[in-house]
Amino acid sequence: MKVELLKRDIDKLSDIPFAPFARPGLTTVNSGFRTEKPVCDRTKCNSCNLCYLYCPDGAIVKDAKGIKFDLDFCKGCRICKKNCKKGAISFEVEK
Numbered sequence: 399m400k401v402e403l404l405k406r407d408i409d410k411l412s413d414i415p416f417a418p419f420a421r422p423g424l425t426t427v428n429s430g431f432r433t434e435k436p437v438c439d440r441t442k443c444n445s446c447n448l449c450y451l452y453c454p455d456g457a458i459v460k461d462a463k464g465i466k467f468d469l470d471f472c473k474g475c476r477i478c479k480k481n482c483k484k485g486a487i488s489f490e491v492e493k
């Protein structure tokens with residue numbers, strides 16, 4: 399069966415059809431099963447924002463000094479650490 403794709407020029411935001419929107423990531427606190435938490439060494443961080451873009455839970459926020467972790471929503475998956483090219487993210491045991 400041939401599927402016709404919608405052909406449409408999109409020049410501006412208002413050209414994009416309206417669609418439902420959900421906040422990316424989880425919407426309830428999910429840190430309960432984390433045993434280790436991420437820590438950023440700001441002396442190594444170059445603010446490339448890769449960790450911010452890859453975090454599946456939206457648990458990394460940017461501030462004037464770089465990035466910081468929202469530990470209420472971080473589940474400890476380590477995707478941020480894996481994608482940090484500067485080795486700036488490490489994990490420490492929860493206390």
Ligand code: SF4
Binds near residue numbers: 452454457475
């Ligand atoms: S450990 Fe996972 S959930 Fe937590 S900040 Fe890193 S990528 Fe996000």
Ligand code: SF4
Binds near residue numbers: 483486
């Ligand atoms: S990926 Fe690493 S270097 Fe880039 S902003 Fe995150 S912690 Fe900093």
